[in-house]
Amino acid sequence: MTEEEIEKRTLELLAEVCDDEVVYEERDIDLFEAGLLDSMAAIEVLVGIEEAFGVEIAPTEVEREEMNSVNKIIHQIVVRALA
Amino acid sequence: MSFYLQPSFFILLAVAVVPAAVLGFAGRRIKYYGFVASLFFLSMLFGRDLQGFLAFLFFVVLAFGVTRWELASWKRGQKSMAKFYVSLAAVIAPLVIYKVGAVFDENLLGFIGISYITFKAVQVVLEIRDGLIKELSAFDYLYFLLFFAPFTSGPIDRSRRFSEDANRTYTAPEYADLLSRGILLLLAGACYQMVFGTICHHFYTPEAFSADHSLLYNMAAAWKDAFAYGFYLFFDFAGYSLMAMGASYCFGIRTPRNFRAPFIAKDVKEFWDRWHMTLSFWLRDFVFMRFVRSATRHKWFKSRLTCACVGYIIDFGLMGVWHGITVDYIVYGFFYGFLLAATDIYQKKCPFHKKHKKDTWYKLVCWAVTINLVMFAMSIFSGQAHIIVAGLIHG
Amino acid sequence: MGKAKLCSNAGAPRGDRLPLVRLGFVLGACVLCAVGLVGFKLFGNAQDASATSAADPYEGLFAPAQPSGDPGQVNDEGRYGRSKDDDSRSQRRHHGSRPDESSPRGRLLAQFYDRPFYVYPQVGDIGDIEVLATMINSRQDAGDNPRLLMGSSELSYIDPMASHPSRFFGEHNYGIDTVQVGKAGYQSLWQAMELGALDQADAVPDRKVALIVGMQWFMGDGCTTESFLNSFSEDAYRRFMENPRISEQSKEVLRSRALELGKGETELNALAPRTLSERIDAGFEDFVSREQDEGAVEQALQDNVAIPEGRFADRAVPDWDEEFARARAEGARACTTNDAGVYDEYFEEYYKPWLEGAQSQEKPERFVDWSQKELEDFKLFLQVCREVGVEPLIVIMPVKASYYDYTAYDRESRQLYYDLVRGACDELGVDYADYSGFEDDTYFMRDVMHLGWEGWLHVNRDLMEFFEAGEQP
Numbered sequence: 034m035t036e037e038e039i040e041k042r043t044l045e046l047l048a049e050v051c052d053d054e055v056v057y058e059e060r061d062i063d064l065f066e067a068g069l070l071d072s073m074a075a076i077e078v079l080v081g082i083e084e085a086f087g088v089e090i091a092p093t094e095v096e097r098e099e100m101n102s103v104n105k106i107i108h109q110i111v112v113r114a115l116a
Numbered sequence: 117m118s119f120y121l122q123p124s125f126f127i128l129l130a131v132a133v134v135p136a137a138v139l140g141f142a143g144r145r146i147k148y149y150g151f152v153a154s155l156f157f158l159s160m161l162f163g164r165d166l167q168g169f170l171a172f173l174f175f176v177v178l179a180f181g182v183t184r185w186e187l188a189s190w191k192r193g194q195k196s197m198a199k200f201y202v203s204l205a206a207v208i209a210p211l212v213i214y215k216v217g218a219v220f221d222e223n224l225l226g227f228i229g230i231s232y233i234t235f236k237a238v239q240v241v242l243e244i245r246d247g248l249i250k251e252l253s254a255f256d257y258l259y260f261l262l263f264f265a266p267f268t269s270g271p272i273d274r275s276r277r278f279s280e281d282a283n284r285t286y287t288a289p290e291y292a293d294l295l296s297r298g299i300l301l302l303l304a305g306a307c308y309q310m311v312f313g314t315i316c317h318h319f320y321t322p323e324a325f326s327a328d329h330s331l332l333y334n335m336a337a338a339w340k341d342a343f344a345y346g347f348y349l350f351f352d353f354a355g356y357s358l359m360a361m362g363a364s365y366c367f368g369i370r371t372p373r374n375f376r377a378p379f380i381a382k383d384v385k386e387f388w389d390r391w392h393m394t395l396s397f398w399l400r401d402f403v404f405m406r407f408v409r410s411a412t413r414h415k416w417f418k419s420r421l422t423c424a425c426v427g428y429i430i431d432f433g434l435m436g437v438w439h440g441i442t443v444d445y446i447v448y449g450f451f452y453g454f455l456l457a458a459t460d461i462y463q464k465k466c467p468f469h470k471k472h473k474k475d476t477w478y479k480l481v482c483w484a485v486t487i488n489l490v491m492f493a494m495s496i497f498s499g500q501a502h503i504i505v506a507g508l509i510h511g
Numbered sequence: 512m513g514k515a516k517l518c519s520n521a522g523a524p525r526g527d528r529l530p531l532v533r534l535g536f537v538l539g540a541c542v543l544c545a546v547g548l549v550g551f552k553l554f555g556n557a558q559d560a561s562a563t564s565a566a567d568p569y570e571g572l573f574a575p576a577q578p579s580g581d582p583g584q585v586n587d588e589g590r591y592g593r594s595k596d597d598d599s600r601s602q603r604r605h606h607g608s609r610p611d612e613s614s615p616r617g618r619l620l621a622q623f624y625d626r627p628f629y630v631y632p633q634v635g636d637i638g639d640i641e642v643l644a645t646m647i648n649s650r651q652d653a654g655d656n657p658r659l660l661m662g663s664s665e666l667s668y669i670d671p672m673a674s675h676p677s678r679f680f681g682e683h684n685y686g687i688d689t690v691q692v693g694k695a696g697y698q699s700l701w702q703a704m705e706l707g708a709l710d711q712a713d714a715v716p717d718r719k720v721a722l723i724v725g726m727q728w729f730m731g732d733g734c735t736t737e738s739f740l741n742s743f744s745e746d747a748y749r750r751f752m753e754n755p756r757i758s759e760q761s762k763e764v765l766r767s768r769a770l771e772l773g774k775g776e777t778e779l780n781a782l783a784p785r786t787l788s789e790r791i792d793a794g795f796e797d798f799v800s801r802e803q804d805e806g807a808v809e810q811a812l813q814d815n816v817a818i819p820e821g822r823f824a825d826r827a828v829p830d831w832d833e834e835f836a837r838a839r840a841e842g843a844r845a846c847t848t849n850d851a852g853v854y855d856e857y858f859e860e861y862y863k864p865w866l867e868g869a870q871s872q873e874k875p876e877r878f879v880d881w882s883q884k885e886l887e888d889f890k891l892f893l894q895v896c897r898e899v900g901v902e903p904l905i906v907i908m909p910v911k912a913s914y915y916d917y918t919a920y921d922r923e924s925r926q927l928y929y930d931l932v933r934g935a936c937d938e939l940g941v942d943y944a945d946y947s948g949f950e951d952d953t954y955f956m957r958d959v960m961h962l963g964w965e966g967w968l969h970v971n972r973d974l975m976e977f978f979e980a981g982e983q984p
Contacts, residue, residue, distance in 0.1 A: 049420065050420070052464050068473075072389055072400050073427075073456075076408055091243075091405075093243070117786070123795035128791065160787065288531065289528065289529070289530040292530040292533070293534070295534055300537060
């Protein structure tokens with residue numbers, strides 16, 4: 034799996050969970066502040082990540098600041114998937 | 117002695133903070149002294165209640181034992197799921213027995229703080245299994261369970277975060293910052309609970325619908341009582357939480373907050389991000405998460421949305437039952453469960469919402485609807501709704 | 512996603528002095544508030560206390576204490592007109608008589624010693640044991656010879672008859688005076704608590720007490736929650752529990768009875784603290800509620816009345832024949848509308864209407880279940896007396912037979928009650944004055960249940976004998 038693939042599938046996942054295509058454009062906004070994600074949706078994202086990439090990230094493993102934008106999420110997955 | 121209520125607690129707390137402050141300013145670890153202070157305060161807490169104290173001892177010994185057992189298995193690499201399940205059942209058992217016993221008016225294994233200490237013990241067992249806790253010394257574990265400040269009613273902390281704080285040292289400016297915040301939090305909490313909470317409680321006069329008044333009057337009065345109770349509960353519980361945070365800060369532990377202006381929430385999902393946050397997050401991280409993950413792995417549901425909705429219902433249903441196995445609490449829990457599910461469906465599927473969700477007027481309407489739903493839920497929780505419904509049935 | 516940290520590390524440690532300065536302000540503010548509150552408490556009270564200016568009931572009654580060159584009038588020793596043959600000062604010194612005048616409260620209480628007083632209308636209204644004890648001790652110091660008379664509603668009066676102890680002993684000098692402790696609704700349990708408390712405050716003169724027991728106490732199931740909670744004196748409970756002479760067992764009995772009758776455990780723990788936190792809470796409460804304590808003393812001073820002039824006469828012995836004749840006449844004057852010996856107002860309002868109904872109705876079932884709980888409370892009183900070394904006299908009051916014979920409490924029923932009380936006294940080796948034989952006497956009781964014109968005379972005579980009024984130290 035390459036970084037591009039990870040990026041593509043992550044965007045699909047996020048668009049579905051956030052129910053908003055804006056994630057494709059705004060890669061660095063805080064998704065929680067923007068109201069696109071809330072705590073429960075975040076769980077769905079983590080589960081979706083596990084399903085799509087086989088990467089397990091526990092909800093208490095990572096600080097919110099480290100996973101609150103599209104690019105940061107992609108980064109966390111890449112770091113674990115390609116490690 | 118009740119914590120945060122009687123003068124003796126505050127006087128003893130003030131005295132107890134002095135050595136903590138000395139250690140803090142000196143750049144030393146406070147945890148060893150904090151542990152001793154906690155033992156002292158817990159002995160004061162149980163006072164003349166011998167039965168409660170024994171139940172508490174039993175729980176601590178049990179939780180400690182199974183946790184070490186499980187941790188040993190994981191450290192060895194054995195990772196026995198059987199041991200995990202046994203440990204989990206063991207730490208949950210006392211609370212379940214107590215809650216079930218309460219239905220029959222029996223006090224079995226109950227002690228003050230049992231509900232909250234169970235959360236902590238369960239969290240450790242789960243995170244060991246998840247591999248997030250690879251190491252936990254006996255002392256750190258016990259300190260986490262027994263730290264007196266949030267012992268009686270939370271906020272519910274997490275062991276890794278707690279131990280990190282417990283094991284660190286602060287520079288003098290850092291500790292000064294903590295101590296002043298701690299004192300201010302204690303004062304603010306005391307003000308919330310003793311002044312505002314009492315005032316609001318004064319306005320809470322629940323009663324059944326009376327035939328002497330019109331239906332409109334009865335409903336307006338009930339509405340008033342629901343709001344009064346909601347604000348009373350907020351000030352009372354938020355006040356307590358602030359004081360618990362304040363006392364923690366003085367001991368170098370930055371116990372997380374429980375409330376973040378809950379009544380400005382624009383929907384119930386946001387409400388639970390602002391109200392009793394540590395409880396809601398705990399349930400989210402350990403119940404909702406696990407359910408959604410299992411459901412997704414085994415493909416129980418066709419859509420992610422359905423899965424999330426069922427997750428909400430289970431998550432909040434459990435919350436209701438955790439409060440107590442009574443009609444009021446169970447209805448309360450499932451009410452929120454269904455409400456959250458409905459909110460999620462509405463937000464994801466309704467075009468009207470998507471179109472207007474950035475409009476100010478729409479946000480105001482959402483806020484108004486939300487706060488009324490929340491206060492209605494409060495009336496279930498307080499038993500007011502029960503009184504009214506019973507009155508209507510029998511009247 | 513985890514929770515965002517509240518106190519993020521990125522913010523605080525700038526390594527500068529600002530947090531320390533801020534902490535300094537916070538601590539300073541706290542200390543100032545605390546000092547202010549404490550100071551206000553301590554010094555504010557002192558101001559209030561010294562500003563007390565009650566009307567002086569002693570105005571013009573006697574000259575302020577001077578070295579007296581004129582025996583027979585007021586002198587330092589016997590303000591109450593004791594003959595100069597007697598030993599000047601009562602040698603029966605009691606512990607800690609004069610209050611410590613370093614506190615505002617002490618200064619107030621000391622005023623009682625300078626001007627011993629009667630409290631009118633009712634001593635029973637004084638809930639503060641220290642005030643009561645000071646009153647008793649100051650009068651004892653001045654030679655008034657007060658003796659403890661405990662009871663309930665019969666002690667209360669609005670316009671007392673001549674034979675009522677407040678007038679009989681109060682307006683004459685028959686050697687002793689009475690301090691009447693108790694009000695309507697105060698039953699055995701209250702009496703036991705009060706006695707234990709008075710003993711703790713060293714306020715039981717001559718180590719003797721007379722208790723007038725009422726039949727009504729034993730009706731129903733004894734003391735009701737309502738009357739107990741109404742009559743409950745925190746001060747008395749606290750002192751009872753602090754009394755070293757009372758056994759742990761008796762204290763436990765009182766505590767469990769109080770809980771049974773509706774007192775909250777937290778409140779009882781606060782009054783009789785055992786654990787460290789309870790002690791701190793109690794101490795804090797004391798500090799905070801000090802202001803009210805002086806209020807009780809000030810109120811008592813306000814209620815102060817001048818001592819009746821009769822107390823300054825030479826000591827006399829009552830002419831019982833004359834007293835009984837006078838009592839009978841007074842009774843006859845008060846009961847013009849009936850032959851039962853019930854005073855007119857009562858007769859009109861209660862007795863006559865009842866009489867009209869009762870004689871036509873069927874007599875109700877005889878009451879035989881005199882309250883065992885009240886009996887246990889009564890035995891507690893006797894037990895406490897024994898433990899602290901006080902000799903009691905139980906005055907067994909009768910009732911008006913002409914009324915009660917028509918109720919569930921008929922003659923046989925009442926005999927059961929009398930036997931019960933006498934039996935308890937015998938069991939614990941206590942003396943009693945049994946007036947059950949006077950049920951049919953016209954003027955013994957002034958209405959259906961309260962001592963009257965002749966009744967009080969009988970009681971007074973026995974009190975004088977019990978308290979050895981004739982034999983003075």
